[in-house]
Amino acid sequence: MKKIRVTIQKYMGDILKYDAIEFGVSKNYLLNYLVNNYSLLRWKNIPIFEGEKEIIQFNLNKENENFYIEVYNRSEFETEAALIRALIYEYISQSKVIRERFIFEKLIKKIQNGIKYKKKIKIKFETAEKIVSPYNILYSSMEVSNYLFCYSEEDENYKNYRLCNVKYVYVLDEKRYPGDAEYLGKVREDFDPFLSYDMSVVIRLSGDGKEKYDRIKTNRPKLIEKLDDRWIVEGSEEKIKRYFSYFMSDVEILSPIKLREWFYTEAKNMIDLYKL
Template sequence: MSTLPLKIKTQIPNYIHEILHKDIYSFNMKKNTLCNLIFENLYNDHDKWSFNREFSRVVQFRLHKSNNELFKQIWNTDVVNTHNRSEYFRNLFATYVNFPAYIREKKLYRSDVQCIERAIKNKKNIIIDYNDEKRKLEPYLIINNTEEEFNYLFGYCYKHGEYRNYRLSNVSCLSVVDENWEHEDREYLNKIKNNFDPFLSHEKEIKVKFTDEGLDLFENVIYHNRPKILEKKGNIYTLECSYKKAEAYFGSFFDKVEILSPSEIRDKFKKNLKKTLKKYKK
């Protein structure tokens, strides 16, 4: 096969299309980028699938130059288990979407994962790019929250002087630095491993008071990121919850919950609510 067009077109079932679009949104990337990354990471590691449903969707994208050359090299080899280009990419996408979300993410960001894991193995620091800013970290764990379905890089951030979580898809591992870790707390790390919370709520407490409607939301409606209950007395609950988790979870409760303590979190909520109220007075 001497020449191949850069443009790829294949028909897929609707369920594959839905997961691909979910990942485009979740990982904040363009369709073309996602499809190329899937090819890069699975071109020689995919299954052949049988489909008992109609192909109701079409995926079209262009291979990047390097991927186009790679595709030329593997075509008509044992890596490709079909002579039909559309079928090949359909099998590729089907293999990809059948992985759990956190595995899909690791495959898409394989080079970053390898960089971070190499540093963890040797207990060395790394330089990452985060929001177009370089930061130095002691990387301890790549860990996933089954509720979130995402991977997180947990480590000590030198800029902020504290332990922090970063969404794997939001960082790029630029380099491993020949510097040994200085802030590893093995006991704390074990607690993080055994009870992982992306908001780092471990041993942090808040006390809240629900209205009856707010309590119903907490108990029966809004499950995502719900804080762990430590104690409850009527409509007053003590929860294991950091400020960031409280902000993410209780932001949609409005007047149906009141933060009682600690005072610094209560004051932050009051300040944010005043800012919101100002917008509606314009």
């Protein structure tokens, strides 16, 4: 088993570590995957950046050794370290969405077969499995993550699943649920990972709350209408909880009542926790 050792910029190493955690793979797997799949390089000259560096090392899989030697011998790189640095640089230069699609290419192809032939698929997670009807692989507007948009007849609802959480995909010989054409088109044209379409929430924001809303864009509920002292925004329960929990006392949820009660309970629990 060949050991590869190379010095890279620290920011490059940080991205590799982040992706390994985010995508649920080992760093060794990730680097071997680069070797096995990035034989055609677009970047021969890597920009030189000043700053902190680090050394990474990994064991080249036995099945990769002959392929790696062939790629290196055919390349224009003077050293093996230069080749590995180029592989890493090409990889990290892509957006996170593209990097994720690259790593999970085999899963995506199976999902796309299900979509193409309008078949149901069985998807396996770490500890569970689901049979769903797939429609699209979509990504959020901030290009943070890829999602499998599908319908679960078991849950009687449309679902989004993070692509990196899917471990295996099997295409079944069973026709998929046709779905509502208008709704499918709406999701495709204006994708929301939380599927918040037509879910209205009435809120009241303080001055600081309005500044936070303008500044914090990730998972931000869409503004529908501004009234005298209230705003109407579009967001599912999960989206509203995740986004406005950071606002603390700078937001008041007015309706729906169920969501208002959830924020009240969370605020009360916090008061009890910090009671002097």
